[in-house]
Each structure stands twice: as structure tokens, then as C-alpha cells.
Amino acid sequence: MTTTSSKLRHAAGLQVRRLSVSYGPEPVLKDLSFTLPAGASLAIVGESGCGKTTLLTTLAGLLEKDSGDVVWCDASGAAIPRLHSSFVWQNLGLLPWKTVRDNLALPLKLRNARRNPAESTTLRDAMLDELGLSRFADRTPAELSGGQRQRLAIGRALIAAPDVLFMDEPFSALDALRRERLQDFLADMQRRRPLTMIFVTHDIPEAVFLASHILLLAASPPRVLELYENPSWESDRHSGDRESPKYAEAIRHVHARLREACAAANKGASA
Incomplete structure (x- = not known):
């Protein structure tokens, strides 16, 4: 079978420095900083209202930032003057x-x-x-x-042939079994081509299965909880990896960090 991989360009790395975005007077993202290596896959997770989609669209250049830097670079660290990206929305846009x-x-x-x-x-x-x-x-x-x-x-x-693929909860409308099949399909597609992938999801197992790095966001105040380097992720990811102890442990870690952040926010709101 012929694939299009020979036509694709190199994946991009990312440096985010003190990024802030607001809607009116309210900050949605404030002083966010993190680095992602070229060819990585990043899942953005967090409670509702923490700015996941805002961050995604800002990184894609579709939303103007208040301050800070979003720098795309190649594997050597040199800045890419013009990013070639594609976006898959929740409604697919077909x-x-x-x-x-x-x-x-x-x-x-x-x-x-x-x-x-x-x-x-x-x-x-x-x-x-x-x-x-x-x-x-x-x-x-x-x-x-x-x-x-x-x-x-x-x-x-x-x-x-994008450098970066952005996706906003692409599988949220599917049932669990179809979602897993699409996750397997996407992992296979990424394995065939040099590609950086950044996506938003509410599904922690999906984040752990597809992402080499998981960015955990908190809402009150808006901040990065952790950029988690997923110890269970493999470049040749396949369906059977969902049964591995490392996969289960990564899910527990992400869930625990988000639960702690939610508890702290609720405690602060009631104080």
C-alpha cells in the first residue's frame, strides 16, 4: 500500500513562555510556560473552564494572546518561521x-x-x-x-502534510468502543509520519493512550499543574498497551493530580 508519508515534512517542537490570554477583564490563561519536543504528542486536560480550548486555539494561531511567546521550532531548536498546521474540530467541519x-x-x-x-x-x-x-x-x-x-x-x-495536527475533543461524540478503535487508528497514522499532535480531551485514558506528554491545567487560578511525561507511552503504541501496569499507573497519576486541584479550588471557593 502506498502512503503519503514521503510527502510529509518534519514535526515541530514548541516553546511557550509566560503566555496570557483573557476574555474581557477575566484571565483565562495566565503566565503559562512549558516546552514540548519535536515529534511529541500533547494532550491538554483539566476541569471545565480551565482554558483547554483557549490554549489550543492560541497555539494554533487562531486566537490572539495578551502577552507571552509561542515559538515553534525544529528538532535542532531553530525557530520555524511559518508553521504548517491542520485542525480537527469537534464538529469535524466536513x-x-x-x-x-x-x-x-x-x-x-x-x-x-x-x-x-x-x-x-x-x-x-x-x-x-x-x-x-x-x-x-x-x-x-x-x-x-x-x-x-x-x-x-x-x-x-x-x-x-502539516507540521502539527491540532484536535479539539475529536472523539467525544462516539461510544467507548468506537472511541478506542479511532484512538488505535490515530496512533497508527501518527506512527507512519513525522508529526507533532496537540489535542484537548476530557478522557484521561485517551490522553494516556495517545500522548507522550500530558499538560494538566487548573482553573482557579489559571495555571499549569504539571507537564507530565507519560512513562507508559511508546512510539509503536497498540491496543494491547491498555492492559499494561504503566498505562494504569499513568491514568491514576493524572486523575489524582486533577482531583487534588479540584478539591483545592472547591475549598478556596467555600472559604
């Missing part, structure tokens, strides 16, 4: 009137207007094959299952 084939090809048309049409067709067909959607290419998104739509959205994000 165009309902277009076929699977046309939805998938859209980034190639938008970002690579001068690309040879034959090359675009080759990339599109290879990605359809990799997604397992070749025989559904002429269907519209409404004619696909939920899992197939998720795969299509991820494939569309990856086909244009």
Missing part, C-alpha cells in the same frame, strides 16, 4: 454536499494550487486507501458511519 473524495482533496486544492493534478490524485487515492474509505469515495458524509466520518476528518487534516 462539507455535507461534497463526496468523501472531494472532502479529502479540498486541502490539496486550497494549499497547493500549483500542484500537478496527477500528483494530487495520487495523494488523494493513497490517503483513501490508508483510511479504508476507497469504496466509499462517492458517498457524502451523511452516508458514512460516525467512525468513518472521524477517519475522513483526520485524513483530510493530514493529507496536506
